[in-house]
Amino acid sequence: MVPDRCPAGHGTPYDTGDGHRVSLYSPEFAADPHGTYRSMRQRFGPLAPVELAAGVPATLVLGYRTAVNILHDPERFPADPRKWERTIPQDSPVRAMLGWQPAARFHDGSAHDRYREASSYAIAEIDLHGLQDLVEALAIPRINTFCGRGSADLAADYAFPLVFDVLNHMIGCSPEIGNEVAAGMAARFDSGPDAAAGMARASAALIELIRHKRAAPGDDVTSRLALHHAHFTDRELLAQLLSFYGAGIEPIRNLMTNTLLLMLTDGRFGGGLLSGSLMTRDALDEVLFADPPMANFCATYPRQPIMVDQTWVPAEQPVLIGIAACHRDPDIAGGELTGNRSHLAFGAGPHVCPAKDVAYLVAQHAIDQLLDALSGIRLAVPAEQLGWRPGPFHRALQRLPVTFPKTAPLNTSSNFPVTA
DSSP states (O other): OOOOSSOOSBOOTTOOSOSOOEESSSHHHHHOHHHHHHHHHHHHOSEEEEEEETTEEEEEEOOHHHHHHHHTOTTTSOOOOHHHHTTSOTTOTTHHHHSOOSSGGGOOHHHHHHHHHHHHHHHHTSOHHHHHHHHHHHHHHHHHTTTTTTEEEIIIIIIHHHHHHHHHHHHTOOHHHHHHHHHHHHHHHHTSTTHHHHHHHHHHHHHHHHHHHHHSOOSSHHHHHHHSTTOOOHHHHHHHHHHHHHHHSHHHHHHHHHHHHHHHHOGGGGGGSTTOSSOHHHHHHHHHHHSOSBSEEEEEOOSSOEEETTEEEOTTSOEEEEHHHHHTOTTTTTSOOTTOOOOOTTOOGGGOOTTHHHHHHHHHHHHHHHHHHOTTOEESSOGGGOOBOOOSSBOOBSOOEEEOOOOOOOOOOOSSOOOO
16 A cells, blocks of 8 residues: 555545545445445446545445555554544534544554453453353244244344344343433434434433443443443443444344345255255355445544555545455455455454454354244245345345244243343
8 A cells, every 4th residue: 555656546635525426325325235336446446435425525445455454554544533523514424323432443552452451351251152042042032923923024023123132131231221222223323314313312321321330230241341440431431332232233133134135045055944055154254245234334534645556545534444345356256255254344453343253143043043943934025125224334124024834932931031
């Protein structure tokens, strides 16, 4: 990424965002993101000018190697968005996702290390064996709510509420507070007109949780953060919890539904039956390459204009990693996806996600529980008729309707209460 003496492919050091930019928030993009990535690559090369919302320009990285270099270069590509925030409309919906918080994702250096150490500790103390039991205990009651009718929307009836239940248990959140958080976080990820209100709703609920855990700590993520020697203020602790919920609800929900879609439509996985030759973990790895739940993320904000791959990247403007696009970069394409975990779905460099093992475990065991319980599960509509939720960041199905032979409720002896 050394400045090239050749003329710039596009852009200027002082790009005002007035030129043509590709919208990442339109329904058209959501319907065919991979076609849009191909078109951008052909037109612009490894970096493309995009718009995240009305009046919010950004650069999207389409080249895998370029993305890896940027993710490992916090000196030139820092994570702090505060100068950029002053340049966008106050009511911009992307503020809810990209706006600064006192959390690791928005810092580098010693400040990042302080937040990261506490978050990593809180995650490392999660009992993964117990988490597997928790997923099973919470999955069975969820399946019992629809197994007798022979049909379900796996996004609304299973993936979202199950992930929500599991995350609430890990964080130590009550059902009442959790419902508020979930509703607020969904609006935040959609980055629509309700994003700011959703952020406020989630924040208010989590402040209530923080006050409760400071008074009566337990064996959960919130309590471990509250008791950590970093001595977080309420504002800092809120930011850590927003990061946990942000990384834990929508991305894992989308990972589950996108993986189930692959398994229901690809004969290598038995069309959703247990006769398939490949396993759930293989399907998860493939989806993390082909349709990662966070398609465009890992924002950085260069302090000064930088020439990257013959493209000028303006100062104090978001540079997003096009994770889904980078995985289809022709320079790295052609390898076997099964078992290949060199994807960027969890990020890379100092900001790599510290909870990837937790995410894998929850998604894998939730899917396995479903497929073990329901034989003969099939899509209720042709795959091409499925809709995708608009938004510049995620790759999220609107619904995943399926049919299956009706079955009696499963036995459960769970000691874990369902939280929603």
